[in-house]
Amino acid sequence: MSAVIKDPPQQDQRTLVSLRNLNKHYGDFAAVDNISLDIQNGEFLTFLGSSGSGKSTTLSMLAGFEQPTSGEILVNGKSLVNVPPHKRDIGMVFQRYSLFPHLSVRDNIAFPLAIRKLAAAEREERVDAMLKLVQLEQFAHRRPAQLSGGQQQRVAIARALVYEPRILLMDEPLGALDKKLREDLQDELRQLHRRLGITIVYVTHDQEEAMRLSQRIAIFSHGKIVGLGSGYDLYQNPPNAFVASFLGNSNFLKLKAQGNGVATFEGKPLSIRLTANLQTDQDVLLMIRPEKAVALSPDQAGVDPLATGWNEVAAKVTETLFLGESQTCAVVTSSGTAMTVKALSASGMPLKAGDPVCVRWASADACVYTQWSESDLNKAAGAH
């Protein structure tokens, strides 16, 4: 048992895996476009992106099922590129479980050990420890087809961990499960990672899942990593407009810069974060998260003066929605820019469609981008 469950990991920030200028081309098409990334030892890193963004191809190259067109994959400084997948000492959990249908749960988990010709006694001991870890002791003699989806995926995880690989790859492992079960398994997975201290590279298109599980998220788009960091940083301070629109919801305002901390919107001045090298009349993009903005009726706005560092834009309510714990208010400004304001239901929002409204936000909460393309602002973009 001690062979499998190690002491709590020391926070060792050593780089375990390095991807260097990794490319994968299919003819003229670049599925993975010059990716460089360092994965820390013991970290839980998620590749997040829509289908066709290159995240699964990158994982496949890590596993060894795809050969990079060019570039390097280093583990502890040694190249993996010419190492066949069965010698990479990597564990992998697949989307469709991919258990061996003709073997029992126990034999499925013992398979990697049998291939490595481990002595029977040690094999039994390790399989027992794994069955215990994933809480499937009483199902050891069943066939995979006799298990539920969640149980099958736990067998797959046990099979991938039993030989103590350095890295565990997970390719949308919970995609086929329903929401409740998925959340339970996400919690189990997070605890497992904490207990074992193994390096996990996880692929998903579900941003909530990525947020729940990972220490760092790499956001993929068109074969490139367009954002890398903790879920908190990526959400609060997206590095670019694409990440801002891809993660969560966002309001975009197009402004004209008037200096490094001032810009105009619909002819009126707004304060923005200090941004270096802004030219007068340069186009800049302002991003405000709906929950960072406040919607006030003109009466409320009258009694509640604008605090320093805050901005206010006049608009008209187009729709209010009650969503249970939260509520949203869609507004449109005089120039036709649509915005959404989100607030907790408890705070109240006495507005209805057609009402004039003042939208306020703190300039520190709004991100400023000087470069973007229109397609970045479209949530559906990201895949090829």
Add this chain to the structure above:
Amino acid sequence: MLLTPNAMSPRLRWGLYSVTGLIALFLILPIVFIVLLSFGSSQWLVFPPPGWTLKWYQQFFSNPEWMDAALASLKVAVLTTICAVALGVPTAFALVRGRFPGRDFLYGIFTLPMIVPLVIIAVAVYALFLKLGLTGTMFSFVVSHVIVALPFTIISIINSLKLFDQSIEDAAVICGASRMQAVMKVTFPGIRPGMVAGALFAFLVSWDEVVLSVMMASPNLQTLPVKMWTTLRQDLTPVIAVASTLLIALSMLVMFIAATLRRRNQARIPS
């Protein structure tokens, strides 16, 4: 839903029942006749038989010519089965997994013997073996039978390989098995129903093959259907009915095995 049994008028329903019954009878009667005749006491194959006897069976089993032919048939069929599976498995892998130009064309080539008239294949193979001086050998029988059996074997294996999720094989590889080990330990068990069905098809094709066999046969080596064919042209003895009955019995046994395996396999997959 006009054609569900309950929605039909009773008249139509009974009409369909009787037509189906007649067709089934039409298919089964020759078999019933030949089996009954093999036990009949008349040596002129009179129906209905005036009495019952086992003497034709006695004659069959005591005649070395018949026994040799039966044994040769069995040998040819077993060897054909082995060769068809040995060739069919790698071919099916190439046709399903391979990514190369001309793959579909190759599939067409491999299944061509199902479409080309048997006589044409027979003449061609005969001409070739005549030139090589190999007619009448076990080799020529097996090679010619493999040609016609292979498409059935390949199609059967291809079907199960297409249904097999390749990520299961990949899982074995990432667990530490080499690609070959993964195929042997994981993929083969997974596609076994298709491999077994392909083997049984090959056996059946060879077991009752007559056109090619007539061409390949020599006085020293002939299969059961060839022996029946040549005997038939000399005299009409009920021993032919015995040979037919045995031919049918083994074929039905093979079909039965195939059906049992299929059922057991389906039972393993939960709904």
